[in-house]
Structures are given as structure tokens and as C-alpha cells.
Amino acid sequence: MTINEVFDYEDVQLIPNKCVINSRSEADTSVQFGSRTFKIPVVPANMETVINEELATKLAQHGYFYVMHRFQPADRLGFITRMHDQNLFASISVGVKPDELAFIKQLHDENAVPEYITIDIAHGHADSVIHMIQVIKDLLPDAFVIAGNVGTPAGVRDLENAGADATKVGIGPGKACITKLKTGFGTGGWQLAALRLCAKAARKPIIADGGIRYDGDIAKSIRFGASMVMIGSMLAGHQESPGNEITIDGRVYKQYWGSASEKQKGTYQNVEGKQMLVPYRGPIKNTLNEMEEDLQSSISYAGGRHLMDIRTVDYVIVKNSIMNGDNY
Numbered sequence: 426m427t428i429n430e431v432f433d434y435e436d437v438q439l440i441p442n443k444c445v446i447n448s449r450s451e452a453d454t455s456v457q458f459g460s461r462t463f464k465i466p467v468v469p470a471n472m473e474t475v476i477n478e479e480l481a482t483k484l485a486q487h488g489y490f491y492v493m494h495r496f497q498p499a500d501r502l503g504f505i506t507r508m509h510d511q512n513l514f515a516s517i518s519v520g521v522k523p524d525e526l527a528f529i530k531q532l533h534d535e536n537a538v539p540e541y542i543t544i545d546i547a548h549g550h551a552d553s554v555i556h557m558i559q560v561i562k563d564l565l566p567d568a569f570v571i572a573g574n575v576g577t578p579a580g581v582r583d584l585e586n587a588g589a590d591a592t593k594v595g596i597g598p599g600k601a602c603i604t605k606l607k608t609g610f611g612t613g614g615w616q617l618a619a620l621r622l623c624a625k626a627a628r629k630p631i632i633a634d635g636g637i638r639y640d641g642d643i644a645k646s647i648r649f650g651a652s653m654v655m656i657g658s659m660l661a662g663h664q665e666s667p668g669n670e671i672t673i674d675g676r677v678y679k680q681y682w683g684s685a686s687e688k689q690k691g692t693y694q695n696v697e698g699k700q701m702l703v704p705y706r707g708p709i710k711n712t713l714n715e716m717e718e719d720l721q722s723s724i725s726y727a728g729g730r731h732l733m734d735i736r737t738v739d740y741v742i743v744k745n746s747i748m749n750g751d752n753y
């Protein structure tokens with residue numbers, strides 16, 4: 426199959442409708458995901474330089490969704506317990522290797538049930554993921570299972586049919602990603618079009634994962650079918666971000682590395698990610714507030730009052746139109 430109608434975030438502009446509110450503050454950016462409602466449809470990527478326990482706690486306390494990464498596997502049981510001791514929801518990541526199946530059994534045996542479990546592997550349209558979904562649904566039926574990553578309607582359908590409560594879409598559009606260069610595969614460069622195709626097949630929520638470069642891309646993701654948007658590089662440069670702070674020529678940066686990078690793996694094997702620096706951006710609450718304000722504005726341009734009013738707006742595809750010659 427070849428797909429002809431391809432475009433990405435920078436190629437699309439949404440078309441405004443008549444405004445029905447008197448202030449952007451009236452626009453409601455909240456989203457229901459699983460049994461909970463969150464302030465904005467944004468979740469920091471489950472990567473070691475984007476999220477840690479301290480930030481996860483802060484996000485949960487302030488009404489944001491989070492997914493803890495899976496790169497300190499032995500800490501996850503304690504993490505769930507500590508979150509629950511504070512009456513906060515627990516949202517963890519798992520892989521698919523035999524140790525991970527044993528971990529799910531351990532959670533069942535110890536009755537430590539996280540509210541959200543994300544199955545996080547590079548090529549999520551796989552029997553290993555389908556099996557993991559089935560094991561989780563069997564042993565921890567109350568956990569909301571997010572599975573991925575996939576980049577095709579068939580991937581979405583197979584994971585949903587296996588029992589996933591949501592799927593995560595995006596193979597290779599991430600800033601720290603080199604999958605498309607190393608393998609020739611992926612949705613990098615046409616992530617928004619892939620999201621649209623996947624959303625048409627989906628019967629359950631989708632997380633758009635990777636490639637977000639501006640706040641307006643969040644609204645575009647919602648328009649093309651996402652319920653939640655996962656963001657890495659744009660959320661890695663904050664005071665609370667776990668990466669080290671580095672100053673070069675008086676400019677402050679934070680480290681950001683791919684989960685399949687040599688840095689993360691500790692070895693150069695099956696490397697599909699790189700390490701980089703992102704500009705320091707101060708406290709994360711300012712960025713999240715700005716995302717909320719920008720989304721409120723998006724809702725007003727959509728002629729609506731609620732987030733999902735963006736879903737139905739018209740759009741144009743004009744290749745590389747967004748910058749219109751400007752250089753930010």
C-alpha cells in the first residue's frame with residue numbers, strides 16, 4: 426500500500442469559525458482519559474530526561490496526566506505505593522521481555538494496581554505487545570492499558586482488539602529519533618497524516634506521540650483524532666526536567682536523549698536514538714500554562730467552548746506554509 430495524502434504539522438492550518446465566547450478563559454481545555462479528567466491533553470514523554478518521580482508527583486497533584494518511564498525497573502513497585510500513599514494515581518511503563526511479564530504477576534500478587542500502564546516498545550505492532558496486553562488485562566483488569574507505538578490503522582486495530590484501552594501512534598517522528606535514518610521506516614515527516622489514518626480506524630483513544638514543535642501542533646493533533654499528545658523535547662528543558670543542566674557560551678541547556686540511544690542503553694546495540702541539548706526554559710508550570718492558554722485560543726478559533734470542538738474544524742494543507750517565510 427502506498428499512501429498519497431501525506432502532510433505533517435507544518436503543512437496544515439486550521440480554519441477559524443465564528444467565536445462564541447467572550448473571553449478565552451471561558452474555553453475548557455480539559456480532557457477525559459480513562460476514568461480521570463486532566464487539565465490539558467498533554468503528557469510528558471516517558472523518557473528518562475523528561476519525567477522522574479518528583480515531577481510525576483507534581484503533575485498528578487496539579488491535575489496533569491503523566492507516564493513514568495521504565496528505565497529504573499526495580500523502582501516501579503515502590504513508585505506505585507508511594508503515589509497511592511499520597512492518594513495520587515500511578516501511571517507506569519513496561520516493556521515486553523520475560524522480566525516484565527513477571528513484574529505484572531508481582532503487581533497482581535502484591536495487589537499494587539497502577540491506574541495506567543503504558544506498554545512502551547519501538548515496534549508496538551507485535552505479538553509480544555498483544556501478549557502483554559492480554560496478560561495485564563487478565564491479571565490487572567482495572568488498569569487502563571496504553572499500548573504502542575504503532576503507525577498504521579492495522580496496528581491500532583490489532584492492539585485495540587487485544588484489549589488495549591488506548592494506543593500510542595508515532596514511529597520515528599521524535600526529535601531524538603534516528604529510526605527513519607537507520608531503518609528507512611516510520612511516520613517521521615508525515616506523522617499528522619499517519620495520525621489521521623490511525624484515528625479513522627480507532628474505536629478507543631489515541632495518543633499522538635512525537636513531532637510536536639509548537640503549541641499549535643497540539644490543537645492540530647486533536648483535530649486529526651488524538652485525545653492526548655505526548656511531548657518530549659519541548660518539555661525536556663525545564664527546571665524540573667531530570668537531564669543535566671549545561672552552559673555553553675553563556676547559554677543554558679538541558680540534556681535530552683532518546684530512549685533507544687547509546688546513552689540510555691549503555692551500549693551501541695540497536696541504537697535508534699541520539700543525545701542532544703535543548704534550551705533551558707525555566708519552571709515547567711509556565712510552559713504548561715502557556716500550552717493551556719494557547720489551546721484556549723485554539724478552541725475560540727474553532728468557534729467552540731470545549732477541547733473536542735476543535736475536532737470538526739476545516740483545514741487546509743499547504744506544504745511548509747506555517748512559517749510563511751518567518752524564521753523563529
Ligand SMILES: NC(=O)C1=CN([C@@H]2O[C@H](COP(=O)(O)OP(=O)(O)OC[C@H]3O[C@@H](n4cnc5c(N)ncnc54)[C@H](OP(=O)(O)O)[C@@H]3O)[C@@H](O)[C@H]2O)C=CC1
Nearest residue numbers: 520521522545546547548574595596597598604684685697
Ligand atoms: N516511538 C518511536 O519511534 C521509537 C521509540 N523508541 C523507544 O526506545 C525505547 C526502547 O525501545 P525497544 O528497543 O523496543 O525496547 P526494548 O529494548 O525493551 O525491546 C523490547 C522488545 O522488543 C524487541 N524489539 C524491539 N524492536 C524490535 C523490532 N524492530 N523488531 C522485533 N523486535 C523488536 C526487543 O528485542 P531485541 O532488542 O532483541 O530486538 C525486545 O525483546 C522505548 O522506550 C521506545 O519507546 C525506540 C525506537 C523508536
Ligand SMILES: Nc1nc2c(ncn2[C@@H]2O[C@H](COP(=O)(O)O)[C@@H](O)[C@H]2O)c(=O)[nH]1
Nearest residue numbers: 470599600602635636657658683684685698
Ligand atoms: N526513534 C526513537 N524515538 C524515540 C526515542 N526516544 C523517544 N522516542 C520517541 O520520541 C517521542 C518524543 O518526541 P519529541 O518530538 O516530542 O521529542 C517519545 O515519546 C518517543 O515516542 C529513540 O531513542 N528513538
